[in-house]
Amino acid sequence: MNIVVIHQSRSGNTKKAAELLGGAVNSPENKVTVRSTENLDFKELANADLIFIGTWVDGLILFGHRPGDIGKLNTIPPLWGKTVVAFMTHAVNPGKAASKFANFLESKGANVISSRSISKSKIESEIRPFAEEVLAGLSSH
Numbered sequence: 054m055n056i057v058v059i060h061q062s063r064s065g066n067t068k069k070a071a072e073l074l075g076g077a078v079n080s081p082e083n084k085v086t087v088r089s090t091e092n093l094d095f096k097e098l099a100n101a102d103l104i105f106i107g108t109w110v111d112g113l114i115l116f117g118h119r120p121g122d123i124g125k126l127n128t129i130p131p132l133w134g135k136t137v138v139a140f141m142t143h144a145v146n147p148g149k150a151a152s153k154f155a156n157f158l159e160s161k162g163a164n165v166i167s168s169r170s171i172s173k174s175k176i177e178s179e180i181r182p183f184a185e186e187v188l189a190g191l192s193s194h
């Protein structure tokens with residue numbers, strides 16, 4: 054599969070999660086690239102079989118949770134027919150940001166098969182199981 058991992062990150066946590074995700078899904082069968090939203094390759098996206106898209110949780114900690122930097126995420130082209138996984142990183146409370154992010158990506162045409170926010174303190178331990186779960190879900194279809 055051609056896999057692209059896109060990240061929108063301010064302080065580096067989501068970028069780190071993206072790089073670990075890229076490593077976790079890399080294999081002889083999978084060609085993986087990891088990119089920021091500022092460095093998108095539209096042709097590569099058009100050829101992707103699976104796209105992970107990540108950003109940070111913006112909010113007021115207790116409420117108002119939403120995907121961070123939505124304007125930059127909007128520079129991602131339409132995703133009609135694309136299989137997409139939404140991931141986020143947060144500090145203490147993601148609220149419903151991950152499902153809002155999934156809705157946003159679906160409004161761009163994506164078929165979102167999974168969405169999750171990971172605590173920034175657990176990126177290293179939780180990214181690989183998340184990646185394995187996504188790949189296992191794909192191969193069972």
Ligand SMILES: Cc1cc2nc3c(=O)[nH]c(=O)nc-3n(C[C@H](O)[C@H](O)[C@H](O)COP(=O)(O)O)c2cc1C
Nearest residue numbers: 062063064065066067109110112114143144145146
């Ligand atoms: C303006 C702002 C608002 C935030 N709001 C929340 C929040 O409501 N809940 C939360 O758990 N983390 C919140 N965070 C923390 C970030 O989601 C968290 O640190 C994330 O890992 C940052 O990702 P990045 O390093 O990729 O930018 C907020 C951060 C910023 C800058």
